[in-house]
Amino acid sequence: MELSSSARARRSLVFGGAGLALLPAQQARAGGQIEEPLADAVRSALVASVAELAPPKPHFEQIDERVAYLRWLGEASQRLRPRKAEHQVRVEFLETVWYESRRAGLETALVLGLIQVESGFRKYAISRAGARGYMQVMPFWMRTIGDGDPSRLFHLQTNLRFGCVILRHYLDIERGDLTLALGRYNGSRGRHEYPNMVFGAQRRWDIRVA
Numbered sequence: 001m002e003l004s005s006s007a008r009a010r011r012s013l014v015f016g017g018a019g020l021a022l023l024p025a026q027q028a029r030a031g032g033q034i035e036e037p038l039a040d041a042v043r044s045a046l047v048a049s050v051a052e053l054a055p056p057k058p059h060f061e062q063i064d065e066r067v068a069y070l071r072w073l074g075e076a077s078q079r080l081r082p083r084k085a086e087h088q089v090r091v092e093f094l095e096t097v098w099y100e101s102r103r104a105g106l107e108t109a110l111v112l113g114l115i116q117v118e119s120g121f122r123k124y125a126i127s128r129a130g131a132r133g134y135m136q137v138m139p140f141w142m143r144t145i146g147d148g149d150p151s152r153l154f155h156l157q158t159n160l161r162f163g164c165v166i167l168r169h170y171l172d173i174e175r176g177d178l179t180l181a182l183g184r185y186n187g188s189r190g191r192h193e194y195p196n197m198v199f200g201a202q203r204r205w206d207i208r209v210a
Helices: 005-014 039-049 064-078 087-103 106-121 141-144 150-154 156-173 179-186 193-204
Strands: none
Touching: 005 064, 005 141, 005 156, 064 087, 087 156, 106 156, 106 179, 106 193, 141 156, 141 179, 150 156, 156 179, 179 193
């Protein structure tokens, strides 16, 4: 996949409603990201990285890359069908997860596993801690690096953009240690229960295509 020049620039900076429901504890391990002070340079990079949402349309240089993507999309759609019955909704969701995960330099299977654990693929999920949407993003992030409107965290691409950028930020802070980064995302850094749940869910979405 080839990102736009503006997306590549944002990436280089970072990497160096209706139906609202309170999720029962057994249905999610909601993101409890802790608000921490950010250096001005880090804040500016994060602001740039979540700005300018573009439609998640992949571009492939080689036909075999496109064929592999379409095979992945078809298999992932079948696996997601019990959670999202409507075909077009599934496809839009998966296209966006695929785009935003790769834009942030994350494995798509990892992000899908995190979403499964965090929200059970519920767009309008709200945790007891106040985290919102698919990736259970805490509202303070909208004030810190967004436009200040936490209701936008129920927008599909906005939620996935913020969630992926935040996880990438934590991974950078933890010098590539994914277990610690996931713990920080969940507000349980140093404990293994949550990362192990995400890794377990990730295996379900690790789709191999020729």
